[in-house]
Amino acid sequence: MKVDCLVVGAGFAGAVCAERLAASGRSVLVIDRRNHIGGNAHDRPDAHGILVHPYGPHIFHTNAERIFAYLSRFTDWRFYEHRVLASVDGRLLPIPINRTTINGLYGWALDEAGIRAHLDAVRVPIDPIRTSEDAVLASVGTDLCDRFFRGYTRKQWGLDLADLSASVAARIPTRTGDDDRYFTDRFQFMPAAGYTRLFEAMLASPRITVRLATDFFQVRDAIAWDHLIFTGPLDGFYGHRYGRLPYRSLRFEHEHLAGIETFQPVGQVNYPNDHAFTRITEFKHLTGQQAAGTSIMREYPCADGEPFYPVPRPENEALAQRYRKLAAAETRVSFVGRLAEYRYYNMDQVVGAALKTVADLGA
Structure with missing residues (x-):
C-alpha cells in the first residue's frame, strides 16, 4: 500500500495531523493497535447507556481560542466547569x-x-x-x-x-478566595455528543483511511509512505535502544449503581489518604446525561500496563533527550504527542503540537 502520509495512532495527535494533512490534499492512512479511535480520550456508552470514559476522565479546557475554534469544526459543545x-x-x-x-x-x-x-x-x-x-x-x-x-x-x-x-x-494552584473550579481557562466545555463522535468527524475525509487493531511494528514494511507521523512511545520506536523510558499506568474499575440519581456531589472526588485508588469519577456530571442509575469509575495507578504518564524526574528527562536527538535527525518522521515527545501534555497542548507539526509540513 502506498500513501502520502502514514499516521500511527488515532488519538488527538494523530487525528489532528490526519485531518489537516487530508485537507491539504494528501492521502492519509491512520492505524491504531486498539480496536477504536480516540486514543485515551475515547468514550462509549456502557451496558446501561451511560457515556463513560474507559481510560479515565478527559475534561477539555484551554485558553487558546484558535484551538477551541479548530475543534469546534467537528463538535458542538456542552458548557462544563470541572469541580x-x-x-x-x-x-x-x-x-x-x-x-x-x-x-x-x-x-x-x-x-x-x-x-x-x-x-x-x-x-x-x-x-x-x-x-x-x-x-x-x-x-x-x-x-x-x-x-x-x-x-x-x-x-x-x-x-x-x-x-x-x-x-x-x-500544575495545581493555591487560591485565597472561594473559586472552586479545577480549571480557570477561558474555554471549558465537553463535546456535546462525546469525544468519539468528535474523532469520527475529524477522520471523515475520503482521503483518510483508518485501520484499527493494526500494530505499526508488524505492518511497517508493508506500507510505503512519504511521511510518517508517530504518536506512540518514543523509546519504542527505536526499539528501546538506550533503555526504557518510565511511564506510569492506570487500572480502572467501573461500576454501575442502579436506582441512584448521583453518587457524589461533583464529577471527581480524590482520595489522597484512604483506599488504594486515587479518585472516583461519576460520568453523569461530565456529560449532563439523565438516567435512572449512575456509573462511576475508580482509578488505580500502577507501574505496569498501558503507558499513560511520562514520569517527570531529571534522570528520565535526560534519557528522553537522548531519544529526542535521534528523532530530530529524522527527515521523514514526525513525533507528536504525550508519548512520542515524553511530555506531560494536556489535550489542548497535544492539539497545538499537532497543528504546529503539520503546519511545518505545509498543511
Whole structure:
C-alpha cells in the first residue's frame, strides 16, 4: 500500500495531523493497535447507556481560542466547569486548595486576607525549588502538604513528592478566595455528543483511511509512505535502544449503581489518604446525561500496563533527550504527542503540537 502520509495512532495527535494533512490534499492512512479511535480520550456508552470514559476522565479546557475554534469544526459543545473534592479527615473539601478548603478543614471562618496571612505564616521558604515537595511546601506548608498531596502523590506516581520534578506540583494552584473550579481557562466545555463522535468527524475525509487493531511494528514494511507521523512511545520506536523510558499506568474499575440519581456531589472526588485508588469519577456530571442509575469509575495507578504518564524526574528527562536527538535527525518522521515527545501534555497542548507539526509540513 502506498500513501502520502502514514499516521500511527488515532488519538488527538494523530487525528489532528490526519485531518489537516487530508485537507491539504494528501492521502492519509491512520492505524491504531486498539480496536477504536480516540486514543485515551475515547468514550462509549456502557451496558446501561451511560457515556463513560474507559481510560479515565478527559475534561477539555484551554485558553487558546484558535484551538477551541479548530475543534469546534467537528463538535458542538456542552458548557462544563470541572469541580473536584478531596476526601480528607471525613470531609469533602475543594481542591485546588482555597478559602473554603482551609476554613472547612480547621473549622475557621477566615476572610481572604486571613487565608493569605495563614498561608504566609505556614509556607516553607525554599529557594531554589527543585522538587514537587519543594513546590508544595513553599505554597501551602507542611500540614496541607501532608493531608492533600503527599499520599496522593505516592499512589499516583509510586514516588514521594521529593522524588518528582517541581513541574508536577506546579500544575495545581493555591487560591485565597472561594473559586472552586479545577480549571480557570477561558474555554471549558465537553463535546456535546462525546469525544468519539468528535474523532469520527475529524477522520471523515475520503482521503483518510483508518485501520484499527493494526500494530505499526508488524505492518511497517508493508506500507510505503512519504511521511510518517508517530504518536506512540518514543523509546519504542527505536526499539528501546538506550533503555526504557518510565511511564506510569492506570487500572480502572467501573461500576454501575442502579436506582441512584448521583453518587457524589461533583464529577471527581480524590482520595489522597484512604483506599488504594486515587479518585472516583461519576460520568453523569461530565456529560449532563439523565438516567435512572449512575456509573462511576475508580482509578488505580500502577507501574505496569498501558503507558499513560511520562514520569517527570531529571534522570528520565535526560534519557528522553537522548531519544529526542535521534528523532530530530529524522527527515521523514514526525513525533507528536504525550508519548512520542515524553511530555506531560494536556489535550489542548497535544492539539497545538499537532497543528504546529503539520503546519511545518505545509498543511
